[in-house]
Amino acid sequence: MQKNGPFALAFHTLIVLFVLAPLIVVCLVAFTPQNTLSLPWDGLSLRWFAAVFHHPDFVASFWNSARLALFSATISTMLAVPSALAITRYSFRGRDALNALFLSPLIIPHLVIGVAFLRLFSFIGATGSFGWLVAAHVMVIMPYALRLILAALNGMDLSAEMAARTLGAGEWTVFRRITFPMLLPGISGGWLLAFINSFDELTMSIFVTAPSTVTLPVRMYMYASESIDPMMAAVSTLMIALTGVTMIILDRLFGLDQLLVGKG
Amino acid sequence: MGFLQLEQVSKLYGEFAAVRDFDLEIERGEFISLLGPSGCGKTTTLQMIAGLVTPTNGRITLDGRDITREKPARRGLGVVFQSYALFPHMTVAQNVAFGLEMRKVAKAERDRQVAEILSLVKLTSLADRYPREMSGGQRQRVAIARALVIKPPVLLLDEPLSNLDAKLREEMQFELRRIQRVVGITTIMVTHDQAEALSISDRVVVMEGGKITQVDHPYSLYEHPKNNFISSFVGKSNFLAARAMNEATGVSLRVDNTDLKIPATGSYPGGELCLSVRPEKIRLTDPAGAMLHGPVSSRYFLGNHWLLSVSTPAGEISVAVANLGAPPPSEGDITGLTWNIEECRVLAAEQESALQS
Numbered sequence: 001m002q003k004n005g006p007f008a009l010a011f012h013t014l015i016v017l018f019v020l021a022p023l024i025v026v027c028l029v030a031f032t033p034q035n036t037l038s039l040p041w042d043g044l045s046l047r048w049f050a051a052v053f054h055h056p057d058f059v060a061s062f063w064n065s066a067r068l069a070l071f072s073a074t075i076s077t078m079l080a081v082p083s084a085l086a087i088t089r090y091s092f093r094g095r096d097a098l099n100a101l102f103l104s105p106l107i108i109p110h111l112v113i114g115v116a117f118l119r120l121f122s123f124i125g126a127t128g129s130f131g132w133l134v135a136a137h138v139m140v141i142m143p144y145a146l147r148l149i150l151a152a153l154n155g156m157d158l159s160a161e162m163a164a165r166t167l168g169a170g171e172w173t174v175f176r177r178i179t180f181p182m183l184l185p186g187i188s189g190g191w192l193l194a195f196i197n198s199f200d201e202l203t204m205s206i207f208v209t210a211p212s213t214v215t216l217p218v219r220m221y222m223y224a225s226e227s228i229d230p231m232m233a234a235v236s237t238l239m240i241a242l243t244g245v246t247m248i249i250l251d252r253l254f255g256l257d258q259l260l261v262g263k264g
Numbered sequence: 265m266g267f268l269q270l271e272q273v274s275k276l277y278g279e280f281a282a283v284r285d286f287d288l289e290i291e292r293g294e295f296i297s298l299l300g301p302s303g304c305g306k307t308t309t310l311q312m313i314a315g316l317v318t319p320t321n322g323r324i325t326l327d328g329r330d331i332t333r334e335k336p337a338r339r340g341l342g343v344v345f346q347s348y349a350l351f352p353h354m355t356v357a358q359n360v361a362f363g364l365e366m367r368k369v370a371k372a373e374r375d376r377q378v379a380e381i382l383s384l385v386k387l388t389s390l391a392d393r394y395p396r397e398m399s400g401g402q403r404q405r406v407a408i409a410r411a412l413v414i415k416p417p418v419l420l421l422d423e424p425l426s427n428l429d430a431k432l433r434e435e436m437q438f439e440l441r442r443i444q445r446v447v448g449i450t451t452i453m454v455t456h457d458q459a460e461a462l463s464i465s466d467r468v469v470v471m472e473g474g475k476i477t478q479v480d481h482p483y484s485l486y487e488h489p490k491n492n493f494i495s496s497f498v499g500k501s502n503f504l505a506a507r508a509m510n511e512a513t514g515v516s517l518r519v520d521n522t523d524l525k526i527p528a529t530g531s532y533p534g535g536e537l538c539l540s541v542r543p544e545k546i547r548l549t550d551p552a553g554a555m556l557h558g559p560v561s562s563r564y565f566l567g568n569h570w571l572l573s574v575s576t577p578a579g580e581i582s583v584a585v586a587n588l589g590a591p592p593p594s595e596g597d598i599t600g601l602t603w604n605i606e607e608c609r610v611l612a613a614e615q616e617s618a619l620q621s
Binding site: 157159160162163164165166167168169170173177178181182184 | 314315316335336337338339340341342343345346347349350351352353362363366367410411414
């Protein structure tokens with residue numbers, strides 16, 4: 001690999017610093033012993049982390065978000081696997097349209113989707129229902145799972161399935177014993193990506209959550225619009241840590257480049 | 265009636281015929297090669313026998329049973345794919361055991377048969393490895409073991425050696441034949457490599473443009489190719505434009521300015537003909553009294569032989585000279601060429617022009 005010159009190295013360092021600076025500042029502020037948002041010049045304190053764990057709304061919202069992300073990521077992955085198989089393996093009328101439809105939530109602003117769901121939910125009387133919240137999340141996070149599974153399917157050698165067939169395996173056995181295990185890295189990567197996206201989703205969730213189903217990002221948004229204190233920084237730090245750990249696991253298991261860029 | 269029989273088998277993709285009117289009878293225990301350039305329909309033929317492609321027309325019977333429309337899982341043939349198609353998430357032993365598992369063979373019996381076949385392909389020590397931890401040649405052996413362990417009536421090999429480097433390919437070629445002999449299994453191999461086909465098959469089926477052009481034993485195929493395509497595809501050949509002097513009996517041919525008496529092996533068609541001579545059948549002689557002569561235009565040393573190109577009035581002629589110690593004439597030297605009349609083939613000239621177009 002080619003080495004960077006001193007100028008390029010300085011440039012890259014600046015870019016990386018620029019991207020990371022806000023996160024670093026938030027993480028530092030979280031450790032302040034003061035009552036205001038300030039850098040911890042005079043000693044470190046975990047009091048704001050403690051405050052988060054003693055704030056029942058935040059704890060409840062965290063579990064809401066976790067439960068929501070777990071359900072919606074699992075359901076969207078279960079929908080994405082057969083969809084991806086249909087799109088890559090079969091040619092039928094409207095295949096491209098279907099593919100575009102499945103991926104469209106990526107390009108439609110979440111604000112628009114949120115308003116649309118708000119109208120729909122109040123129309124069918126689903127406001128405040130956890131099930132319908134899951135459905136809304138499934139719609140916006142499925143494209144992430146689908147994209148990864150599509151990439152995995154496109155890179156897969158079909159002859160392994162043919163070989164299994166010649167060895168006496170029926171269609172279902174081929175899927176269960178060969179296709180699914182070979183796709184597993186793509187599927188689990190898709191699941192994790194969907195999970196993170198659901199856990200982080202704010203714009204749409206603002207419109208469709210009810211007091212009993214408020215997610216963590218929505219709770220933070222509500223809290224921050226009333227008052228700003230270092231507890232927000234502590235929550236943010238926890239979320240950054242959680243996402244970071246997930247990303248490291250993803251990278252160790254499958255390689256992030258391969259998951260996010262696809263095998264081409 | 266052959267053990268495996270293909271009758272008038274065709275595969276059409278719209279207007280395009282990938283395989284047309286394929287007729288072949290294969291005896292039990294035979295090793296058959298389907299040889300041809302890419303796109304000649306050899307792989308499609310193999311896939312139709314395996315059941316991975318459904319023929320448009322025709323009939324395939326195995327041991328008297330019509331299998332034309334049977335699913336691959338029910339045919340029970342052993343297939344080795346070009347990419348080996350090993351299951352990457354299973355160990356060697358699990359890969360090999362897969363077919364037995366599908367046949368609901370009990371665990372103990374399965375283990376015994378897997379061990380037996382792995383020892384046949386000399387992989388016993390690697391049973392617990394994953395395919396990604398193995399070399400190309402080893403993966404190839406796993407693929408063969410996996411196909412053979414179900415005791416299929418026929419083994420189908422799709423370009424089995426094309427992913428191996430030259431040295432390994434030669435080794436595996438004879439290894440393949442050894443295994444085939446030990447098991448005594450009827451085998452069909454698809455290849456585009458004529459050396460491979462000639463060295464290990466009982467019979468070679470040459471295909472071109474979806475059709476069979478010749479079916480023969482390797483030696484007769486090489487010595488008596490039916491047309492220019494075969495003589496240039498199977499080995500190398502020099503083609504000389506010729507004319508029959510006596511059209512009725514066809515015993516005398518005019519090549520360039522020389523008359524060649526050719527033993528009558530049948531009547532030759534009148535008009536333009538073509539003479540095919542293999543490079544290794546030509547001898548270098550004194551220019552005086554030689555059939556053709558001219559300067560050596562290029563000379564390559566290939567280890568066990570030299571490859572010379574000689575510019576003669578009849579065109580550039582390739583000559584292979586065995587390396588017997590003394591180097592042949594160098595570039596620019598005038599040399600004479602001669603060969604035994606019985607060792608050249610007479611073919612109709614149209615075939616060549618059709619091939620070149």
